[in-house]
Amino acid sequence: MRLRTIAFSNLWRRKARAAFLVAGILIGVGTVVALLSLTESMTGQAKTTMQAFGANILVSPDSKDVGLSYGGMTIGGLSVSDHVLREDDLARLESIPARSVLSSVAPELVGAVTVEGQRVLLMGARPAAEFKLKSWWSVDAGRAPANDHELVAGAAAAKALHLQMGDYVTIGGRRFTVTGLLRETGAQDDQLLIADLGAVQNVLKKPGQLTLIQVAAKYGATPVDEVVRQLHAALPQAKVTAMQEVVKSRLHAVDQFKGFSYAIVGVVVAIEALVVFITMMGSVNERTHEIGVFRAIGFRRVHITRLILIEAAAASLLAGVLGYVAGMAVTYVVLPAVAKEAQVAWMPLLAFAAIALAVVTGGLASLYPALHAGKMDPTEALRAL
Amino acid sequence: MITSVSDDLQTATTPEDVALPGVHLGDALALQAVTDQRAARFIDVRGLEKTFSGDGAPVYALRGLDLTVAEGSFLGVMGQSGSGKSTLLSILGGLSHPDAGSISVDGIDLYKLPGERLADFRREYLGFVFQSFNLVPYLTALENVTLPLAVKKMPGAEKRRRALDVLDHVGLADRAGHLPGKLSGGEQERVAIARALVNEPPLILADEPTGALDSETTVEIMDVFAGLHREGITIVMVTHNPEIQPYFDRTIVLRDGRLDCELPACAAETPL
Numbered sequence: 001m002r003l004r005t006i007a008f009s010n011l012w013r014r015k016a017r018a019a020f021l022v023a024g025i026l027i028g029v030g031t032v033v034a035l036l037s038l039t040e041s042m043t044g045q046a047k048t049t050m051q052a053f054g055a056n057i058l059v060s061p062d063s064k065d066v067g068l069s070y071g072g073m074t075i076g077g078l079s080v081s082d083h084v085l086r087e088d089d090l091a092r093l094e095s096i097p098a099r100s101v102l103s104s105v106a107p108e109l110v111g112a113v114t115v116e117g118q119r120v121l122l123m124g125a126r127p128a129a130e131f132k133l134k135s136w137w138s139v140d141a142g143r144a145p146a147n148d149h150e151l152v153a154g155a156a157a158a159k160a161l162h163l164q165m166g167d168y169v170t171i172g173g174r175r176f177t178v179t180g181l182l183r184e185t186g187a188q189d190d191q192l193l194i195a196d197l198g199a200v201q202n203v204l205k206k207p208g209q210l211t212l213i214q215v216a217a218k219y220g221a222t223p224v225d226e227v228v229r230q231l232h233a234a235l236p237q238a239k240v241t242a243m244q245e246v247v248k249s250r251l252h253a254v255d256q257f258k259g260f261s262y263a264i265v266g267v268v269v270a271i272e273a274l275v276v277f278i279t280m281m282g283s284v285n286e287r288t289h290e291i292g293v294f295r296a297i298g299f300r301r302v303h304i305t306r307l308i309l310i311e312a313a314a315a316s317l318l319a320g321v322l323g324y325v326a327g328m329a330v331t332y333v334v335l336p337a338v339a340k341e342a343q344v345a346w347m348p349l350l351a352f353a354a355i356a357l358a359v360v361t362g363g364l365a366s367l368y369p370a371l372h373a374g375k376m377d378p379t380e381a382l383r384a385l
Numbered sequence: 386m387i388t389s390v391s392d393d394l395q396t397a398t399t400p401e402d403v404a405l406p407g408v409h410l411g412d413a414l415a416l417q418a419v420t421d422q423r424a425a426r427f428i429d430v431r432g433l434e435k436t437f438s439g440d441g442a443p444v445y446a447l448r449g450l451d452l453t454v455a456e457g458s459f460l461g462v463m464g465q466s467g468s469g470k471s472t473l474l475s476i477l478g479g480l481s482h483p484d485a486g487s488i489s490v491d492g493i494d495l496y497k498l499p500g501e502r503l504a505d506f507r508r509e510y511l512g513f514v515f516q517s518f519n520l521v522p523y524l525t526a527l528e529n530v531t532l533p534l535a536v537k538k539m540p541g542a543e544k545r546r547r548a549l550d551v552l553d554h555v556g557l558a559d560r561a562g563h564l565p566g567k568l569s570g571g572e573q574e575r576v577a578i579a580r581a582l583v584n585e586p587p588l589i590l591a592d593e594p595t596g597a598l599d600s601e602t603t604v605e606i607m608d609v610f611a612g613l614h615r616e617g618i619t620i621v622m623v624t625h626n627p628e629i630q631p632y633f634d635r636t637i638v639l640r641d642g643r644l645d646c647e648l649p650a651c652a653a654e655t656p657l
Contacts, residue, residue, distance in 0.1 A: 001531040001544055006524070013523035013564075293519045296480060297533045297580070298508020300501040379481045 003303060007310040018315060021279045025319030026326060028272025029358045032265045033327025034334065037345055039261045041335055043254050045342035057228060059093065059213040061085055062239040083237040085210040087197075093213065096230040104133045104216040109197060111204040111211075113171050120157050122171060123192045124200025133216050137189070141165050142180030148199035151176040154192040155184035169193070172203035269361060276365035280312055284373045295378035308370035309363060316362025320355035327354065426489075427456035427619055428477065428588070433486035435472050435642075446472040447483070448642040454621065454635075456491075456587070459614040461633035462623045463648075468639040470623040471592060477621060478511055478590050479503045490588060508533060512581025516593035518573040520565040520580075526572075527552065527561035530579045551579040555609055571602035578609055589613065591622040595629060607632045 011018040061083050090107055109124040127144040131137055142165050145151055153163045158181050163169065167178045176195055184190055201207050217227045224242045232240040284291070291304055299307075328344070335342055430452040437444040447469045454460050462470050475481040476488060479495050488495050490510060498506060507513075520529045530548040537544075552558050555575040565573055574594060581589050591610070595603040607629050614620055614634070622633070630636055636648040645651070 001528060001535045001541065003535055005528070006521075006532070006535060009523050009528065289519070290521055293515075293521065294532075295504065296478065296507060296513050296515075296519075298504050298506075298511075298584075299536055300504045302501070303536050379475050 003307050004310050004314075007307055007314060011311055011314060017279070017283060021276065021283075021312075021315045022319045022322070024275035024279060025272055025316055025358050025362055026323040028268050028275070028361070029320055029323025029354050030326035030330065031268045032357065033324050033350060033354050034330040035261045035265055035268075036350060037328060037331040037347065038335060038338070039258050040345040040347060041331065041342045042257065042339050044345050045339050056217055056224065056242060057215040057231065058239075058241045059085065059089075059215060059231060059235060060211070060239050060241070062237065085213060085235075085238060087208050087210060089210070089235055089238070090213065092234045093215065093231060096227075096234050098217075098222040098227050098230050101218045101222045101227060102215060103218050104129055104214075106130045106133045106214045106216075107197060107210045107212075108214065109200050109204065109206060109209060109211050110192075111200070111206070113193075113203065115161055115169060115171055115193070118160055120160070121188075121192050122200055122203065123194045124197040124204075125194055126197055127194075130194070133214055134189070136185060138183040139180035140183045142178075145179055145194065145196055148196040149174075149176055150179045151193050151195035152180040152182055153178055154182045154190040154194070156190035157193055158182075174199065174203055269357070273361050273365040276312065276316075276362050277369065280308065280366045280369040281372070283311075284308060284369045287373075288376065291373055291376050292378050295376070301374035304376070305370040305374035308373050309366055312362045312366035312370070313359055316358045317355065319362070320358030323358060324351050324354040426453045427458070427491055428452070428454035428621070429487075429489045430473075430477075431487050433473070433476065433488060434484045435469075435476065435481070436484055445642050447476075447486075449486070450639075450642065450644055452637070452644060454619065456619055457614075457617045459610070459620045459632065459634045460622070461630055461636035461648075462621060462639065463625070463627070463630070463636060464639035464645065466625075468645075469642040470639055472642075473639070474590050474592050474621065474623050478513060479507050508536070508584060510586050510588055512578075512584065512586040512589040514574075514577050514581045514589060514591040514594045516596045518565070518570075518577045518597075520573055520576055522565055525562050525564055526557060526568065526576045526579075529565065529576055530583050532580060533584050548579070548583055551582045552576070554582065555579045569602075570598050571605055574598060574602070574606050575609065578606070578613075582613070587619060589618055589620045591620065593624055593626075594622065595624065595626055600628070603629065 085107075087107060090105060093105060094102065096102075106125060106129040108130070111122055112119055113122045114120075127146070131144050139152060142152070151169065153161070157163070158178075161169070163178050163181070165178060165181065169176045169178060171193070176193075176199075182189065182192075182194075195203075201209060215227075215231065217224060228240050228242045232238070294304055294307075295301075331344055335344055430450060433447050433450040433452075434445075435447040437446055446467075450469070450473065452473075462473065464470050472481065476483050477490070479498075482496055490506075493506065493510070495503065495506065520526075521532065524532065527545070527548055530552055531544050534544040534547065549558060549561060552561055555578050557572060557575050557579065560568060560572060560576075565576065568576065574597075577594075581591075589610075594610075595606055598606060603626070610620060610622070611632055614632075622629075624630075630648065638645045638648065638651055
């Protein structure tokens, strides 16, 4: 028999009290694990969404324009730009040192055209890159353009021109087949006719020219500001603008949620410590007589203190393991309700951290009761003597 | 380790008592005399005083008590409630510090022991038997008996063997796995005695060990104590029960914190 035998026997045979102690820590640890894993999962999803959202950097000619505009660019009006973006510039963009973070580069040429007597915006793009970058684009019926004789129509443009799947549209003497209709986005995209870049360059008589280039940069590896700097260095004549507001507001929202979670975690840990403290203090007071017996038969103060701490550590360890499992289970149940697309983030460190949190909190909260037990006067404790 | 603790306790307090090898006959006789004197004064209490603060007025539990107990004695301590019996026992057991006076056991001046050495003394020199058994309710009889060994560095198998031996000694080997709640009063008392014996202490202090037992069980328990006495263990037993007085080889009566008299010399009207 050793001190731990006594500690384990006490926990095992006083099941109700042990269960209350374990439950107190378990709920605390489980809440912390659930909050942290939910936060991490939602942060991961936010980053994924932002990456999918892409186009967080706009590359455009440094010009002052008036008139029709798209994506912050003026189309078909008076342009005072000295420089024009060209397809050749794409290679320079894709050769910057931080090119590995560029997940998508989408060149666009936008111009106003007249179709059946109505002025509409025609966009030339590389459909694969464009649709990847604009993940919110959805073709309700049909598909994206596959060659230079096909186009898709935005919801508003299709309505104005009475376009249906399979219709033909003649623009600038060139005939296009409507292969798809974009689902309404509520943005300017609804007014577009989108076709192959080369075909639009021919229609607008701007061979090799681009209106703007949208670049999606992955988050995390290189700061967006640094990517912007490198892109600007590659194209000094162009204006390179990071859509910082969108990025920052989204990250700010995530950070706020994280901050809130950490605050809750702090409160939960404090409550958990209080529960452990009260439970252990109650246990020590309840066992006054027993502690007197231990002292009378030769236990030193340090033995009594150690005995109480072993009990607290054993209960905390068990609660830490169970709390981690419970917390992750809660995450699995709750996450789909708060973030449908999010994947549960598995963090091996969280398991160790949860167990460590349980043991450290349990130990610290039990320290005073343990010292108090060690300091008990054996005669006071043993009223029989 | 265990031996060294005991040796350490002794050398710390009575270095002059340590026998040296290669002594002459005269020295040997002198040494024998010292040993005999120590055996005769195995417990040596001098001028013991203890006062408790009561409600307003102090309560004098012990007032200059002097007492010597020879090694191997079976001393009965009797007296009315409040006479100082239990206080004497708690001071003898190193549980309560006296206000004045000294007390030594086997040459060890108890209250001059530094720090936690008093706890070591209790573990190595004493076995306590309490009136209300004071068994730990969540430990089996065997575990309760093993309890004093829990803080000793000793192989687990050896601890178990010693505990089983003493349980067998008090006739409870077959009840080793039972929790105290499943044992009768007499059996619980036997377990308490076994726990007091497991460290093989030279001194057992018993506080009303038969107080909660019927007369038949009292006889059984006193027979166990008598057996321990025959084995040479010194026993100091506090009791109210005059029926067990014949088991003692010496009985003292306390009154108002002082040694009133020693049986059979006490007057017939002396309250016990």
